[in-house]
Amino acid sequence: MQALTLPALGGWQWLAQGYALFRRQPAMIGLLTMAYWMSVLICNLLPFIGPLAASLVMPGLSVGVMTACRNVDQGLPVTPALFFLPLKEHPRPLIWLGGIYLVCTLAVLALAAVVDDGALLQAAAGRVGLDEAGLENGNVILAAQLILLLMTPVLMAYWYAPALVAWHQLSVSKALFFSFIACLRNWRAFLVYGLGLVAVGAILPGIVIGLLGSLFPSAAGFITSLLTLPLLMVLAPTLFASFYISYRDVFVPREPVSEHA
Known part of the structure; x- marks a missing residue:
């Protein structure tokens, strides 16, 4: 198992090629993406064990959507049964x-709750709101930075692990290790990927909605609702497709092109 090292612009190509892959089979990839989020939502609604059940099945269901993306990429049939296959x-x-x-x-x-007495955690759970004074609280800011710092290696180890387990039959420990190394080698591509995601998923839609809201202030709420749902229906499947493209580019070496071809 060897992870390739990609240039920084590879991160943008993950998004661009993910969108192109989604466009090849929008109905099925969109349907399975919706099934993923609905499954997670339904699990979370279960009393007591809901959040635990959602966390346990998320890796397998996410690989199910990625399997559909892989089949589209390879010209293979895509069926709803792929969702539960992994x-x-x-x-x-x-x-x-x-x-x-x-x-x-x-x-x-x-650990973050120890720093800010649980203020950030309670705000994330919706129990309390963070007002301006709370955001200026040094402990809250420190807790947020701590979460970012500690969750980064966790996400790196987890990013490719489900696909490596399902498609390469690696053990859990090896999958986590190879995923971490692959992300570390490609940190530049992931940085561009993250910036591109913020740009196309937040900044550009925000600019468009803001401009339309300023032109039609009486319909600003309607415009926001009208544009948000289509954006999510395109962005969410594109994300899953980009996850697969990222895996493919890092772990699937390209066949060398013959000079006589």
Whole structure:
């Protein structure tokens, strides 16, 4: 198992090629993406065990959507049955991945809660609001920085791990290791990927909605609602497709082109 190192612009290509892949099969990729979010939502609605169940099945379901993207890329049939296929074939390691990610996330949040007495955690849970004074609180800012610092290596280890478990039959520990190394080698591409995602997912839509809202102030709320849903219906499947493109570019070496071709 070897992770390739890509140039920084590779991160933008993940988004661009992800969108192109989504356009090749928008109905099925969009349907499976919606099924993913609905499954997570329904699990979270279950009393007591809901959030735990959602965390445990998320890795397997995410690979299910990526499997559909892989089939589209390879010209293979895409069916709804692909959604549950990884969990059906590799239930134990994928559920273990979900559990490890949940434990790490809870540990990071617990450490942050020690710093700001749980203010940020309560705000994220919707129990309290963070007013301007709260945002200026040094402890809250420090807790947010701590979460960012500690969650970065967790996300790096988790990013490719579900696909490596499902598609390469790696053990959980090896999948986490190779995922971390792959992200570390490609930090420049991931930086561009993140900036591109912020640009196309937040800044540009915000500019468009803001301009239309200023031109038609009486319909600003309607315009926001009208544009938000179509944006999500394109952006969410594009994200899953870009996850697959990222995996493909990093872990699937290209065939060398013959000079006589």
